[in-house]
Each structure stands twice: as structure tokens, then as C-alpha cells.
Amino acid sequence: MTNATNHQSPITDHSSSPLGPSPSPLTRLYRWKYSLLLLPLLVTFLFYIFTSIFSAAGFRSINYPLHMLVMINIYIILGFSINLVTGYTGLLSLGHGAFYGISAYITVLGLMVLKIPFLPALILAILFNMLISLLVSLPSIRLKQDYFVLAVIGFQMVVYTILYNWTGVTRGPYGIPGIPRPKLLGLWQVGEVWEYVVLSYIFLILVFIYFSKLDRSSFGRVIKGIRDDELVVASMGRNVNLMKVYIFAISAGIAAFSGALFAVFATYIDPTSFGLEESIFIIMIIFIGGSGNLKGVFWGALFVELLPEMLRFLQMPDAVAANLRQILFGLILIVLMRFKPTGFAGDYDYD
Amino acid sequence: MLIQLLVNGCISGAVYALVALGFSIIYRSTKIFHIAHAAVYTAAAYFLYMFFIQLHLGLVTSIVxxxxxxxxxxxxxxxxxxxxxxxxxxxxxxxxxxxxxxMTIVVNTIxxxxGNETKIILSGISEVKKFTNPFAGADSAFKEIILTMPQVYQFCISAVIILLLLIVLSRTKFGKKIKAICDNDRLVEIFGVSLLRYRVKIFFVGSVMAGLGSILFAVDVGMDPYVGMPILLIAAVAVIVGGVESFSGAVLGGFLLGFSKALVVWKMSAxxxxxxxFLLLILFLLFRPEGILGRRKRRV
Incomplete structure (x- = not known):
């Protein structure tokens, strides 16, 4: 009899009756949303082992997949940041490269000019990003879809121009080399790659906890309401404009985690990492993975980060691989928008 | 110096207006925010490069x-x-x-x-024309306005094509149908106009406009695969600044942006x-979202 009920209920069915069979441990792990956090770790290592077995060069240093993992985590955090604005609230943002860049530069400013430790510099970057987000959120109140997109692209271009041309502060196209490695709370000097993995995971877990709470909270439902029908939310007595300002501030603040982490991880930043191309790359995470929920971001970030590795594994020369990757992204985008606008694992179809 | 810059602004403004008009035709009639217009713009310059430099055809043949x-x-x-x-x-x-x-596909294919490096269509120093500046005194250092031949062509060709297109759009049956599609495309279908065929025509005309602008600039200063995006943004801003409601708005916006850029180069730095x-964009979006020529609508 238990077998019969097992056949009828699919694994993903959340409404199992109390009398039904208890799910297997594996199913329970799958349903437990925090298990998503293991996904980058798992996929990166499977990918690493797979490519090592089948490549002529054999196993490379373990630092290499760890390096990939840090970048994946950085992009997952960025994915969450843009998911809040685009996936939950329905405002298409092509300006997150700017938030990413501003926070990286502010962190570096804090570390190298003000000589403050990493955490205060991070907080400075978060606060500054939240302030800057007003430049995007205030226009978003009055502008319709296309105009808003254009205004945000404009914001992105202005930030890029400032980073590139304000050579007195940013050193412009030369970039800033020799960014010091972070020391947390005066105790933990981060230096090895695995320590960066731990640091990135700490940030990721913080962001993830915030989002898993948000997903079920009234605030989360209200902003999804803004996405689906702004007028209804307004008629329920919610201040939609204020909500949008909050959303952008929070999103920019989350992006600051990525920016700060990238700056101290790469130890070199220049404006070309934060242009419009980067904004498009960031938004691809949620277009491909899917937005409006927790899991889409993970799949999207894994995909956009591992695809170039895949091309490298197929012995593509680097000069061609960079363009080929972009072409593949473009193709995937068009095909997804045509046949599956929600992305691989998303809830929102941009309608 | 100011006059020289204003003339330069007017010339680049004419090309912006051309691209903006192409964008405007597509945007108004199909309601698509055609970002890939940037890729079309870039591709035109490379088509010219392919025909003129690589296949050794004549300049006019290559352009056509x-x-x-x-x-x-x-x-x-x-x-x-x-x-x-x-x-x-x-x-x-x-x-x-x-x-x-x-856009991503086309730009990266190019x-x-x-290759990523800048390509030049016409090498060597172009011929220079000098015009007397009517506003400068006899002892002024800027008695003459100096223009290169490509610049003269840029302005003349753009101006002629823009005027021609505006006349076509307002006087001929073709233009009136396009305007009708802008207002209500589903309704136009009822009157026996094949909407899909007209969309093809609209895209052809709009893309040719972008291509012409691109070729005019490419002959003067060359191109790289990423020239399209800034121009597209200028075109889109021009459409909004001038007023989305009319085609002449796009032209006006293009010239206005050309002048403002020239003024910034003069007062600050290139x-x-x-x-x-983007300053203009934000100002207009916040204070006059309907653009210069647009009629103010009552807010609902």
C-alpha cells in the first residue's frame, strides 16, 4: 500500500499527507532549500573531475576549481541582487554592473586611502551603494518600461565614464593594482584561495538567508505584487514608490558584497570590468537561470561561469572563445525568450 | 572656436538625426525597443569594409x-x-x-x-575645405571654419535623406500607412494592409538609415565592433528628447544632442x-517626458 501512494506522488510534491510515507533522506535534502548552497560546491567539483579525467593535461591544481568557485559565488550574490529588482519587482535593470563597480572602487578607496580594515570598508561600500541607488530608483517611479531601461543604461554609461575618466581617483584605464588582502576583525588574514571560498560562502549564506526569509515574507509578496499589478498593490494602501526605493537600496547593498569581494580577490580592478557588457552579463544570470525564486540564480550563475570553462575544455583558442561564449549567450537568450521565458528554473516570465 | 564647434555639432547632429529617425520609425510602429539597432549600425560599417577594402569594389558600389x-x-x-x-x-x-x-550575437560575430581593433576605410589625410566665418572680426584667430571633405558629405547626405524621408512619411501613401501602423497596428490590418509585409519594409528602411549614418561616420573616423552602442543610446535619447509622438522630433533631438556635445567639448573636455x-535624458524624463514636440497629456 505504501508503494502505491509512492507512485502517485511525485518527488516534488510538497503536500504529502501526514499519514503518507516519510520521504527518503535524499528527497528531504532536495526539498530543504538551504541545500541549494551546496550546489556550487558540488557542480564545480563534478565539473573539475569530469574535465580532468577527459583532458590530456590531467588534474590541474586544486586551486583552479576553488578559484572558479569564488567567482561563481560572487556572481550568485550579484544574481540575487538583480533578482530582487528584476525577478521579484519586475523592473528590468541593465545597471547592476555599475553598482558592482562602484562598490569595488569604494572598498579599494577604504582599504588603500582611508586605511580602514576590510569590514568597515565593506560597510562603507554598502552604504554608498544604497545612496547611489537613489539615482536609479527615483526615476523608476515615474518612468515606463522602455524609458526606465534607457535611463538605467544611461546611469551605467555615466558611472563607467566617471570610473574611466576621473583619473585622479580611479587611475582610469590603468586600473588599481596591489589591493591588500582582507583581514577580518583583526584575526583572520585571508590569503589562500580556500579562505576566499570560505569568505565568499559567508557572504553568500548571509544573502541567502535574507532571501529565503524574503521569499515567504509579506514584503516579498508585496513586491511580487508590484511586478504583477502595481495598481492592485497601491489600492491595498501600500506605498509603491517607497517600496521601489527600498528595493533598489537593498539590491545595491547586496551587490556591494560582490564588488568588495571581487576587489580583494582579484587584487586588481579597472573600469572595463564594470561596463555595460558586465551589466548584460549579470542580467543573463537570471534570464538563463530564471528569476523570481531562489534556485534560478544558482543555475544561472553556474551556467554563465562554467560555459567558458567548457569551451576551454573543447580546446577553443582564447580569442575565439570569448566571442563564441557571447554568441552562445545571445542565442540562448533568444531561444529562451521564444520558448521558455521563465528561464531554466524561474517563476517570472517578463510578461 | 565656438562657431567651429557648433558647425561640427551640426554635422554630427545630422548623422545622429539620421540614426535616430531610423530608430524612431521602428520603435514607433512596432513598439520594439530595438537595441539591436546598434548591431545593425556596426554591421553596416563592416559590410562597407568587406566590399571596399577586402573585395576591392568601387566606393559607391560598396556603399550601395x-x-x-x-x-x-x-x-x-x-x-x-x-x-x-x-x-x-x-x-x-x-x-x-x-x-x-x-545585439550580442551580431557584435561578437563581427x-x-x-577582430577587435579599429579599422579605417579611407587612409591618408582627407581633403580640407575652408569657409569664411561670417561672425568673426577681421583680426580674429578663427576667421575660417575648417571642414574635412567627409564632414561636408556627412552633412549634405544626411540632410538630404532626412528631408526626403520626412516628406515621404508625411505626403505619400506609404508614409501614411506607416503612421497609421504607429497609432494602431491591429486596426490597420482591418483595412487590408498586410501588417507583416509593412513591418518588413519598416525594418528595411530603419536599418538602411542606421547603416547610412554608420557608413558616413566610418568613412571619416573608422570603426571597431563596439561603435554601435553609444550611437544607439544617442539615437534613443534623441527620440525621447525630441518627442516620441512625431518623426521630426527624432530629427530635432539628434541635432540638439549634436550641439550639446559640441558645447561640452568646448566648455569642459571631450x-x-x-x-x-544622459544628463539631458534624465532632465527630459523627469520634467518633460513627452519631449520638445510632444503634446502634454493629462496624467491618469
């Missing part, structure tokens, strides 16, 4: 062939990507995202085929000339 290919590239985008979405009545965001996809574009 290049424009023809550019037009069909735009049409290909419409048929392959936008048309299925249009039939499914997809939302504007879906169109916009697909458009980003197309970069892959021809480094910041792109900033003024």
Missing part, C-alpha cells in the same frame, strides 16, 4: 551594396526573432531582452570575423561628452 545588406540584416532580425514573438503577442520586455540577444547625453 553595404546598405542593401544592412537593410536585409534588419529584416532578418524581424523575421527570425521579432515576428514569432509578435504573433504570440509577447510583452515589450521579452522583445527587449531578445533584442539584447541579437568581432570574431574582423572626455565628458557622453555625460551630457
Amino acid at each position: 551594396l553595404g546598405l542593401f545588406c544592412t537593410g536585409w540584416l534588419g529584416v532578418l532580425m524581424e523575421i527570425a526573432v521579432y515576428r514569432p514573438l509578435f504573433k504570440e503577442e509577447a510583452s515589450g520586455s521579452v522583445m527587449l531582452v531578445s533584442s539584447i540577444g541579437i 568581432a570574431m570575423l574582423w 572626455k565628458w561628452e557622453n555625460m551630457i547625453v
